[in-house]
Amino acid sequence: MSTALTTAAVLITAVLLATVWNRTRVIGRSALVVLSVLSVTAAVAVQVNRLTEAYPTQTVAAATVADDSGSRMLTVTVPGPASRLTLPMYVYLPAAYRGGAGRFPVIEALHGYPGTPVTWLRRLNVQSTLDREIAAGRMAPTVVLFPYQTPERLLDTECTNLRGGPQAETFLTVDVPAYVRAHYRVRTDQAAWGLTGYSAGAFCATDLALRHPGQYAAAASLSGYAEPGIDVGDGSQNTTNNPAWRLRHLPQPPIALWLGWAGDDRESAQDSRRLAAEIHHPLALTTAVLAHGGHSSAVWREMEPPAFDWLSAHLARPRA
Amino acid sequence: MTLTGWPLIALAAAATVAAVTVTVLTWPRGGRLRPVTRTAAVLLTESLVVVTVGLVVNRHEEFYPSWSALRGDTGTVAVAERARVGSLDAHMRSARFTWRPPGLAAWRLAGPPTVTLPHGYRERPGMAFPVVLLFDAPGRATADAVTVTLTPTAGTTAAALRSLPGELGRALRVTAIGWDVLGDSPVAAAFVAQAPAGLAVLNQPVDALPPALAAPLRLPAYAVPR
Numbered sequence: 001m002s003t004a005l006t007t008a009a010v011l012i013t014a015v016l017l018a019t020v021w022n023r024t025r026v027i028g029r030s031a032l033v034v035l036s037v038l039s040v041t042a043a044v045a046v047q048v049n050r051l052t053e054a055y056p057t058q059t060v061a062a063a064t065v066a067d068d069s070g071s072r073m074l075t076v077t078v079p080g081p082a083s084r085l086t087l088p089m090y091v092y093l094p095a096a097y098r099g100g101a102g103r104f105p106v107i108e109a110l111h112g113y114p115g116t117p118v119t120w121l122r123r124l125n126v127q128s129t130l131d132r133e134i135a136a137g138r139m140a141p142t143v144v145l146f147p148y149q150t151p152e153r154l155l156d157t158e159c160t161n162l163r164g165g166p167q168a169e170t171f172l173t174v175d176v177p178a179y180v181r182a183h184y185r186v187r188t189d190q191a192a193w194g195l196t197g198y199s200a201g202a203f204c205a206t207d208l209a210l211r212h213p214g215q216y217a218a219a220a221s222l223s224g225y226a227e228p229g230i231d232v233g234d235g236s237q238n239t240t241n242n243p244a245w246r247l248r249h250l251p252q253p254p255i256a257l258w259l260g261w262a263g264d265d266r267e268s269a270q271d272s273r274r275l276a277a278e279i280h281h282p283l284a285l286t287t288a289v290l291a292h293g294g295h296s297s298a299v300w301r302e303m304e305p306p307a308f309d310w311l312s313a314h315l316a317r318p319r320a
Numbered sequence: 321m322t323l324t325g326w327p328l329i330a331l332a333a334a335a336t337v338a339a340v341t342v343t344v345l346t347w348p349r350g351g352r353l354r355p356v357t358r359t360a361a362v363l364l365t366e367s368l369v370v371v372t373v374g375l376v377v378n379r380h381e382e383f384y385p386s387w388s389a390l391r392g393d394t395g396t397v398a399v400a401e402r403a404r405v406g407s408l409d410a411h412m413r414s415a416r417f418t419w420r421p422p423g424l425a426a427w428r429l430a431g432p433p434t435v436t437l438p439h440g441y442r443e444r445p446g447m448a449f450p451v452v453l454l455f456d457a458p459g460r461a462t463a464d465a466v467t468v469t470l471t472p473t474a475g476t477t478a479a480a481l482r483s484l485p486g487e488l489g490r491a492l493r494v495t496a497i498g499w500d501v502l503g504d505s506p507v508a509a510a511f512v513a514q515a516p517a518g519l520a521v522l523n524q525p526v527d528a529l530p531p532a533l534a535a536p537l538r539l540p541a542y543a544v545p546r
Contacts, residue, residue: 010363010366011363014359014362014363014366015355015359017358017359017362018354018355018356018358018359018362019355019358021347021358036362036366040366040369040370044370133537136534137446137447137533137534138400138533138534138535138536138537139533140530140531140533189525189528191524191528192528254517254521256497256517256518260539262389262394264382264385264386264389265382265385266382266385267382273542273544276542276544277544277545279544280517281516281517282517283517284497284516284517284518285517285544286541287541287542287544288538288539288540288541288542289396289539289540289541289542290394290395290396290539291394291395291396292385292386292388292389292393292394292395293388293389293392293393293394293395293396294382294383294384294385294386294389295381295382295383296383296384296389296392297392298389298392298393298394299394302394302396302397302398302539303398303539305398305537306398306536306537306538306539309533309536309537309538310536312530312531312533313495313497313498313530313531313533313536314497314498314518314530315530316527316528316529316530317464317527317529317530317531317532318531319527
């Protein structure tokens, strides 16, 4: 809808510019030029938003509820008493969740910046990917969470607790787990919790796993980075919120990391190779490299099934 | 011409400048078709400006470093590993048996290990199962895991047992990660400490074992220089 509207606006302003120009003076002509520029800017912004899903234009829940016996994608709101953030979250419940009494392993899947979890649902088709991997027996039935990571869409938190700003790390590592444990049949032990993410969300997955090894057993990074690339406000972007620094200067925890990147995604490839070179026992490393594809949804769609398969193999099984 | 190269950006910029120039020069002309030519010129100019800015941003951010990336071609396909077959899979008559691998003597155990297979091992030929390694601690077989019971002697060392995961991996369909090593023997602790990262955990609850899974989809790996 917004694509059609902005395209129409571009066309209309171009026609107006062409037809009314000779009948107007300086002010009218200036207004026409400004309108044209605004319409083009709006059209570009709409397309960028379509790519990043920073401001999703449609609700996704209705489109992602499978049949009565299949998996479900729920939309919930997570109140955050510890972080003081209250944000929406999508929750994937596998088909095996229906009617059973077991408790399931959990994966927190984090989105890139700018963006929202809707990218996982729409551009990365995560529900059908999870359904397919579970049905093929390559992945155990798992509850997968898709939380928002920031209250302001254009504020890049990199899942850290920004000094004087949103406490994203606390929301993701305290409030989200507490909410999920209270509302769903999930396992509560560290062995059953994992993280994944693409782009900035991949950085988040690596950083949070290294910072909270008592809470997460494994993390999969899809085109991630070694550093947050933002100012956290306390200098920790150079130390404790910097996976490269942590791996070099702190004892490495006995968890598992999966680092994936595209060979032509220069920054992510360079950073991921840097992290891989620093990793040693007892931290376990698996790598995955695509020939090319850049920093794009196509790369993440290709990495998605292997990353979820790997995560499931590194997490505790569903508990009967 | 590469997608992120200066030649393409220069070409786009030059085309933009040319379009602006043509638009300005032809603006008063065109006769009855003037609204049409003007509209076309404006739209062409706007499109070229957007393309040029997009190319510059893409060069800086490297979202799509190549034409193939722009087409969504990654040049790589995740493939399902072939389901491995254990060398003993076709020969087992019982779910519990004595295991005599080729390297057994070097382990200097009190006797050959006992292996107990989980229910459904034979019925699920595409699955790899997690392992419970019982050190001097005879116990019950663990559901959905291959249980190996061994009795070390004073001569048993963790270094010698380093070949055990490989031997078991050739004999049976077992995972290469997440083994649960149970027992108070110092050899058990040493085995876990010396095992490759991720292979084994000491005395974790058996319900923390990973699931039995089919062979995963995999992508090519990067050889980390050491």
